[in-house]
Amino acid sequence: MFEPLGYAPAYLRVSEAIRERILRRDLKEGQALPTETELARQFEVNRSTVREALRKLESSGLLGRRAGGKRLYVTRPTRESVGGGLSQALTLHETRVVDVWEALQAVQPGIAQSAASRRTPAALARLAAAARRFAGRRADRDHAVEDVADFFNALGEASDNPVFVLLNEPLLRLLKPSLAVIIDRVPQARARIETAQKHIVD
Amino acid sequence: MFEPLGYAPAYLRVSEAIRERILRRDLKEGQALPTETELARQFEVNRSTVREALRKLESSGLLGRRAGGKRLYVTRPTRESVGGGLSQALTLHETRVVDVWEALQAVQPGIAQSAASRRTPAALARLAAAARRFAGRRADRDHAVEDVADFFNALGEASDNPVFVLLNEPLLRLLKPSLAVIIDRVPQARARIETAQKHIVD
């Protein structure tokens, strides 16, 4: 009959307030956040409370720290931070490697199409270079995996669509360990990947 | 020439420690976390420090609270929490609606294929029902958007691949507001979506 009336602890309200300001571009990227004491003063809460709010934003990638720096800056989530969260979620959802592989297979043609329709010489060169690197390095197992990842990333960036770039990351991250095993164990894997890459480049 | 030597504040080390235990299924889903005081005792840090660590895990969706509850439980990131993070990242990456649309277009055929190869009568029925609901409700703008989302979600679940399910969510979330506008403004949008859905169902 009645909705539970929403109560939110202060640390949540603070973090929401800051998050909104960031999303509405009110706090711009690269800008330094006010100091904790100052935030505490403005929100009229204790510094401990502010700190809890900051930790939340920090872990969603909206706030970051410059290397060796002390103060917090507004950042946008990097590919890595988004990828980390997503791949973490996928591992907890009992995602099998075949699922990841299937997803990558399913998505790549679409990405390739976008990339093709929007290609630039530079992007194409980078893509071809990645393919050549993979094909050229027959011996080294770990580098081969990196080369495959590079190829996918180059493709994503060639599509000039941030969605594809961001989606690629977590899938690759999950795939990498198994891909290494596959390349070692399945003799024809290399050749198949090579032709697939050539096909996409063409 | 030299790597920066890694120092991690205590609240980070604590949160990492707990996160690891969760990812390695040492702390199982649904299990209640020890109390803050107990964690502080075990890690030999102050409760405030533990709380900062908990806020981080909370916002990455690894810890949650039962409705109206006080203690924290181990949870796995829901579709919503993952989607929220991703769509937030996308908005900050200046993603335009066309990008989202393009991505959805590119991904759906692949999903449809997986779903088809693995279809069950129940999933197929659900998919068809969603398509019928959309086709049947010509007047209502907001419900139409929901129906489209339902169709995509049904398709994702029919594929029985958690990757697709998780990827769908953030894209839909970003698309929804604009989709409403499009349906209002572009007369042939409805018809196009209808035939696309029918095509996929077939």
Add this chain to the structure above:
DNA sequence: CGCATATTATTGTCCGACAATCCGACAGGC
């Protein structure tokens, strides 16, 4: 055994404190 009630435990928030260290300014030497 089910339900109302009293106890306890736990969280949310506050305060104050202090060491470490980053930052900016400033002076001195090559």
Add this chain to the structure above:
DNA sequence: GCCTGTCGGATTGTCGGACAATAATATGCG
């Protein structure tokens, strides 16, 4: 003129303790 060393202030990380509100649990009663 630029690099280095020094210094004071500002800021963060961490701590200890405190207390109100309330969820969780035990207790008693019909």
